[in-house]
Amino acid sequence: MSDGTVLAGVIVETEAYLGVSDAASHAFGGRRTPRNEAMYGPPGTAYVYFTYGMHFCCNVVCANPGVPQAVLLRALEPIAGLEVMRRHRAARRRGQVPDTDLCSGPARLCQALGLDRAFNGADLLGRSALRIVRAPRGPLDDEQVGRSPRIGVDYAGEWARRPLRWFVRGSAHVSGSKRLGTAS
């Protein structure tokens, strides 16, 4: 953060949005507007969008410039800056927030990290304030990764059923872990 505090977490849940052919994607049918323009940028670009009148969600652009494919960051296991995250998340809530719920959802994660439209279009691979680095613990075995259909895209017909959500099996930091964390 601006005061030097480091907020960090391990990505434990993601969803893929496969571009112009994907009915659940903001770029479906080649739709290109000021809002989703970042999706058409180079790989490693952040696509942060505002939704439901109150939430932000953060994606990582994955394909070449002009090809609007991205991965939605859905949950993190927080590993640094927990105090700040708790403050961010408790602000607009009644009680306290369990540590397993600090970043267990695409909008929760953005709230905990303080991500908003200022980060839209940011380069996640450089030295800027927001970045993604290789996990020190290394890659996971396939057995440790679960898959399921994506969340909240029921309007997308056949695409809604595709298993394009990935999560760390057994992680308590996955969104809706009680319902979905053990699926597939």
Added chain:
DNA sequence: ATGACGATTTACT
């Protein structure tokens, strides 16, 4: 200018 809607979260019955 208008209106419908959302890649969600939270609270409440």
Added chain:
DNA sequence: GTAAATCGTCATA
């Protein structure tokens, strides 16, 4: 389980 919160964006006119 259901519903409220809350508003930018985009398609339509």
